[in-house]
Amino acid sequence: MTKEDILQALREVHHPAKADRDIVEIGMVHDIEISDSKVVVTLAFPKRRDPLSEYLIGSARAALIRHLPSSVASEVKTVVVDDEKPKKKGLNLGLEQLAEVRHIVGIASGKGGVGKSTVAVNLACALARLGYRVGLADADVYGPSIPVMTGTEGAVPAAEPGAEEGQELIIPLEKFGVKWMSIGYFAERGQALIWRGPMACNALKQMILQVKWGPLDFLLIDMPPGTGDIHISLVQDIPMEGAVIVTTPQTVALADVEKGVNMFRNENVNRPIFGLVENMAWFTPEEHPDEKYYIFGRDGGADMARELGVDLLGRIPLVQGIRESGDAGEPAALGNRPDGLAFVELAGKLAEKLG
Ligand SMILES: Nc1ncnc2c1ncn2[C@@H]1O[C@H](COP(=O)(O)OP(=O)(O)O)[C@@H](O)[C@H]1O
Ligand SMILES: [Mg+2]
Numbered sequence: 406m407t408k409e410d411i412l413q414a415l416r417e418v419h420h421p422a423k424a425d426r427d428i429v430e431i432g433m434v435h436d437i438e439i440s441d442s443k444v445v446v447t448l449a450f451p452k453r454r455d456p457l458s459e460y461l462i463g464s465a466r467a468a469l470i471r472h473l474p475s476s477v478a479s480e481v482k483t484v485v486v487d488d489e490k491p492k493k494k495g496l497n498l499g500l501e502q503l504a505e506v507r508h509i510v511g512i513a514s515g516k517g518g519v520g521k522s523t524v525a526v527n528l529a530c531a532l533a534r535l536g537y538r539v540g541l542a543d544a545d546v547y548g549p550s551i552p553v554m555t556g557t558e559g560a561v562p563a564a565e566p567g568a569e570e571g572q573e574l575i576i577p578l579e580k581f582g583v584k585w586m587s588i589g590y591f592a593e594r595g596q597a598l599i600w601r602g603p604m605a606c607n608a609l610k611q612m613i614l615q616v617k618w619g620p621l622d623f624l625l626i627d628m629p630p631g632t633g634d635i636h637i638s639l640v641q642d643i644p645m646e647g648a649v650i651v652t653t654p655q656t657v658a659l660a661d662v663e664k665g666v667n668m669f670r671n672e673n674v675n676r677p678i679f680g681l682v683e684n685m686a687w688f689t690p691e692e693h694p695d696e697k698y699y700i701f702g703r704d705g706g707a708d709m710a711r712e713l714g715v716d717l718l719g720r721i722p723l724v725q726g727i728r729e730s731g732d733a734g735e736p737a738a739l740g741n742r743p744d745g746l747a748f749v750e751l752a753g754k755l756a757e758k759l760g
Pocket of ligand 1: 520731
């Protein structure tokens with residue numbers, strides 16, 4: 406393993422805000438120490454705090470992990486160059502950018518694959534269709550799917566200086582009348598994001614707190630699947646008003662949904678559940694739009710909602726068109742098929758509930 410090998414690995418890390426040049430080219434690699442069992446890379450950051458610092462450090466770590474043999478440990482340190490003042494510790498992100506947001510709603514699920522992102526994207530588009538000002542933050546740092554589902558993949562959000570000295574804000578992308586932000590915009594296509602707990606947490610807080618949202622009626626947060634520490638920390642640090650829980654109708658899903666609900670009812674979190682969305686409630690074949698097949702059982706969502714003491718906000722059918730719209734980046738909620746209108750109805754219910 407030579408210095409050149411390490412540099413080669415680090416060249417895979419691109420800085421989205423610096424014309425997508427790599428960190429070696431920009432001169433951010435300050436030092437590389439190589440011993441038999443360990444590689445330590447030091448990245449140099451300028452005095453002005455780089456809004457993407459956590460992302461760059463995480464990506465550099467991931468690049469080292471990908472390229473080093475598993476017997477060699479790696480570490481990424483940072484140094485601040487040209488700085489008269491002592492380096493500030495931590496991220497130090499405030500809630501200023503959320504000041505003009507009326508309702509912050511988490512979209513959560515007990516486990517992955519139930520259609521949480523599909524519901525989040527379509528709910529956002531449907532709320533916009535009803536005339537509300539809407540933003541959506543993709544907080545699923547492990548599997549960001551918002552860029553693909555909205556056809557904004559490959560777009561690079563701009564950054565601009567904030568009100569405070571040294572502060573930089575990320576400008577969300579706008580499409581379908583919704584403001585979108587996702588960690589996916591800062592990763593290479595198809596590149597797996599490898600994060601450790603605290604890093605993932607910081608990265609996703611940046612995707613919410615360092616974004617110039619402006620005035621919004623609704624900011625939806627597509628939460629990462631699961632109910633771990635990262636979720637509790639997210640709900641505590643972001644002033645979420647409450648949550649919508651997405652589930653599928655099977656009885657086996659009840660335990661997962663219960664975990665999701667309990668996460669918000671946890672005494673340290675204590676936020677209301679606005680309701681349950683039953684996704685894939687029935688199957689409707691494309692060529693027979695009037696037929697409903699309850700392949701996962703009938704009324705599963707309603708029973709679940711009753712058992713957990715929450716409202717059933719909406720029921721979304723399983724139709725091929727929803728998946729195809731998601732893959733094509735044209736959310737179903739923009740159209741007038743029954744499945745699209747189901748999202749509009751859901752949006753109306755949520756808006757009514759939140760006044
Ligand atoms: N109601 C639905 N009808 C058809 N396909 C769906 C529906 N809901 C979700 N899907 C598909 O299921 C897959 C997983 O959905 P996704 O929203 O990514 O789940 P999650 O965010 O919970 O992991 C995607 O391919 C999506 O297009
Ligand atoms: Mg998802």
